[in-house]
Amino acid sequence: MNTAVEICGINFKNPVMNASGTFGSGMEYCGLVDLNRLGAVVTKGVAKVPWEGNPTPRVAETASGMLNAIGLQNPGIDVFIERDLEFLKNYDTNVIVNVCGHSVGEYVEVVQRLAECDNVSMLEINVSCPNVHEGGIAFGTDPGALEEITKAVKKAAKQPVIMKLSPNVTSIAEMAKAAEAAGADALSLINTITGMKIDIYKRRFLLANRTGGLSGPAIRPVAVRMVYEAAHAVKIPVIGMGGIASAEDAIEFMMAGASAVAVGMMNFHNPGIMTEIIDGIERFMQEQGIDDLAEITGIL
């Protein structure tokens, strides 16, 4: 039995990783979780310079999920390389660096800096950032803008590039095809779904930013559907995420077409959840007589 998967020629000891922004750079959880057990550690979005993020409150609980409007606070690429990437050298796992920016140029600069870093296995490009040159519309909600940024990043990147798709679009298949056509090596989805919550007694928005991204089990059926549609629209591998809370959920995403999966909000509820999911996948494979996860990936 083999839990390993291969994505863009990179070997993952198992298909389970964290979703960006829910696990810091692993440092915050390394006392609770053995990072060596994970298929990969995916770091919090990093930009060219430090970002302040949004005012608080930045998070709100919702039914079986949460809203967040962190605003991509991050310490900037210099500190990230010196501190976070250096820290991750102590672990035997793949490192996927999530990148954000306000313009194509900013993304490219970060990607160029990362080209020099030898413990970065893959790049994940978060296109749910506001494009300041295009009126703040996210790169990931317009196929043309998505193609443009994918091409620019691919040209500068040394590592394989995962384009992380936003679910806030009419056709996820169209976005998946646009990214593939522009040269993306893989896709990951879904990012959070834009939502809002109002405190009716205080007559106020729960989040200072008014809107935030919904994540957690509440979005899982939407995510499974989108992973299915994206995976069937392209030939490049897909990393699935959105509300994964158990091994069964992870396998559901794989059957829908994901080659690997990421766990986000549920790390907050149970820091041991990723290792429990890895164990659960092994048990499922044993029970079902599955030798290799490729046997079930995209079977539907």
Added chain:
Amino acid sequence: MISEKAVVENKEHLAEGIYGAWLKTSAAREAHPGQFVMLNTKSEAHLLGRPISICDIDRDKERLRLVWRVAGYGTDEFSRLEEGDRIELLGPLGNGFDIDSLSGAENIAVMGGGIGAPPLLGLVRQLHGTGLKNIDVYLGYRSASAGLFLADEFKELAAVHIATDDGTAGTHGTVLDALDSSGKAPDIIYACGPMPMLKGVKQYAEENLIPAYISLEERMACGVGACLGCVVKTRFKDAHSRVENARICTEGPVFAAKDVDI
């Protein structure tokens, strides 16, 4: 820091809407006053941990005392816990009260407003244990009729000054009014309570040129510094974030009042 199922050892109903419990957990081994834990509800609809401060620590028996006010779904569920029940706990989290900065302080003021009082009990017990005697505790409550929870326990360790919103016990007003009417001039303050009170403490400390340590609250998702949900504006670039933002769950919840913009 550990994540485990703690066992409820005894439950207390301390006042109207105020409950307490001792939880058996190995998190007690490394816990300090001012730190907190995150408690999970049993509901699959309410998935974020609820941050609750550590009120008291019993290292020998490996238990933590928590005291909470029913404020919504989770704290209501906790109020119905029974002895022997298990509850998912993550902790201890954050930094406790800095008592090293006490050296030389002669008059210590400890100020708790409402549900801000519990974390100060462990602090006062620790200060008392180190032989410090000039500790004045100022506790603010809604009303005598709702119950002056924990006041008697503070009285065993320090001089207690009460304030109530309706004047039914002690000074009519806030803990700052109680400080005023005590005629004391503290040279250090430790405080926990609602934001308007903490703003008042910060202002008092700045006007009187004394240090104040305040325990802050913010909505939290992870409790361990990973999500960046719980930040407070700081007066300097934070060493971790490299912006003027510190994580309340990790760099706090206790901050030097002069360092934060509240």
